[in-house]
Amino acid sequence: MKRYEDLSPSLRCIMTPGPVEVDPRVLRAMSFPILGQFDPEFTSIMNETMEMLRELFATGNQWAYPVDGTSRSGIEAVMVSLIAPGDRVLIPIFGRFGHLLHEIAERCGAEVFVIEKTWGSVFEPGEVIAAMHSFKPNVVAMVHGETSTGRVQPLAEIGRACRELDALFIVDAVATIGGVPVETDAWMLDAVIGGTQKCLSVPSGMAPITYNERAEAKLLTRKRVERGLRTSEVQPGELSFVRSNYFDLSMLQDYWSPLRLNHHTEMTSMLYALREGLRLTLEEGLEERFARHVLNEKALVAGLTAMGLELYGDPSCKLTVVTCVIIPEGVDGESVRSMLLERFGIEIASSFGPLKGLIWRIGTMGFSCRENNVLRVLGALEATLLRHGVSLPCGLAVQAALDVYEANIR
Template sequence: MKRFGDLAPSLRTIMTPGPVEVDPRVLRAMSFPILGQFDPEFTAIMNETMEMLRELFQTKNKWAFPVDGTSRSGIEAVLTGLIEPGDKVLIPIYGRFGYLLQEIAQRCGAEVVTITKPWGSVFEPAEVIEALDLHQPDLLAIVHGETSTGRVQPLAEIGKACRQRDILIAVDAVATIGGVPVETDAWCLDAVIGGAQKCLSVPSGMAPVTYNERVERKLLARKRVEAGLQSGTEVPDENRRPIIQSNYLDLSQLQDYWGPQRLNHHTEMTSMLYALREGLRLVLEEGLEERFARHRLHEKALVAGLAAMGLDFYGDESCKLTVVTCIAIPEGIDGESVRSMLLDRFGIEIASSFGPLKGKIWRIGTMGFSCNQKNVLHLLGALEAVLIRHGHSLPAGAALQAALEIYEGG
């Protein structure tokens, strides 16, 4: 019989666009005793989590809670709840994850209209607003921070334009929540999906979402018709709305579970909720503005070091995503060999990319708990050494000195 040894994952310096290193206080919270899902202590933890999520999303929405599952579960829950077969959905695509929104919307039976931008850039708000007027969709689904290209899409004008036209807007903020401002109410965003495993520094497994009364009205309209169909009540043809396909990801049922009724829907992921609550507590303890400033500081030091090394950056600088930095792989350098040596010799992980950028860029994440001075300096020194070992000529020592200048107030 085969014997298995103790589980002992290696310690890594994770500098990818997710997942990232988890704060030890979050890991400690996951070791706490299990409570029953309807124990008053546990429902109080649920309520505290919702309260903290409202602060994180900068919203007064009634509904702000996690969907149990990875970030994609939150995206699917929102889109399957909002999209009825035949609805027109506009999706601006400027990277890999716009195509994910397109695929999910198509699976929901939507009439999908896309507009595209070359990877490495984003849309001017006027371009999206023009498409809203041309296509008059029921829903706009858009990515806020595109980790495949390291770009961030401005949303304030787009959200307000949607509200003026009575068009719903759903935003994938998986990569930005907790690291970059996401102003749900000020930007007139109807539904926003966040991610746990990126700037929140919580293990993957929960997807925080928030949505307003405009979204809730659509959810409840579909729920009422579904209940009528199940009970045999005759529903006029003009009021028939297709049933929400997923039971597990049905937001109308999840809000009954998270709301005061506490109607049983599923067994809550107890330890993951502990982790999310602690992660949110740490975010709010640091302060949102202070946290955003920390991410900007370490990005600035990283960029200064990479530039001093003589490396070229990918993408339009004016729309760079603070928490992801993309570098063009130098000509003649095997990008995967560099990544392997960084991991094997230094215990540092950085990311490659997807689709048309595969093998052309490296992506370095400075997110959440991984976003700190030790990690930035460690990475710069290691990357310099590895590139020299690969025969790339660069000014030795310049990267660390440039980063230190930033940290010393230069």
């Protein structure tokens, strides 16, 4: 029999747009022995997690709970539950993850209308609103922070327009939640999906979502009680029922409600991790946390610029937590990334589609977003570029970042 070794993953400095490093308190939470899913101690952990999620999403919504899967599972759960076959869905796309929303909406059987923006920029709210007037969608779905291009889309005006034109507004805030303000109620977002493995710094495995009464009303028109638990044969939602059992939010909310109607077996250890990640986030304070992300971005950008590197994309809509760097002419971007990982233990990200080979993406998210990591990645990148024959002004990058941190203390 083949022998498999003890697990002993190397310690990494993870400066990608996720997954990122995890606070030791969250790692420890996962090592606690488990409780049964209907144990009163466990259901009280479920309830506390819902409370904390409401604060995180800045919402008074009743429904705020995690879907059991990676971030993508939360997106699919919201879309498959809120988009009925034949619904008119508008997807404004400004990067790779907008294409994912298009992909999922199509699989839901929607009539999809797409408007696209050149990668590296975002939409003027008026452009989206004009498209809404012309396509008359029932649902608008878009990304808040695009990690593929490092851009952030302003949402408040679009949210108001969706309310006025009676469209449901679904927002993918996977990359922003916990690192950048996401104002569910103030911006009139009807359903929001957050990610765990980015600014919350909880390992991938859960997708926190929230949705309001407008979204719930649509959900309930499609509701179907699970076979084996039904009391009658006639089902109100028979015609437009949700094509997924796992992702049917009308069933998930019954499981997360005091009814505790049996559905899946809740992921115990992941929920422990999420609860601890949320506690850390709320203990730090959301405003303080957003400010920390801004400060570290500022230091990183100062360092990269001092090194003579050029940033990608329209600066007016730069996403705080992802910095896209143009790979200097003649440099093999993948060779630089490998050297950073193998010699320095630092991971930065490559990129997708039209940007492949053209930019690196450096994340400053959650627990990874801290001074010593920023200084470390700047020093190592400088050394690695030198080793690749790039001529650059030595020593300035780390000094420029230190200047930013010191100015912040004064």
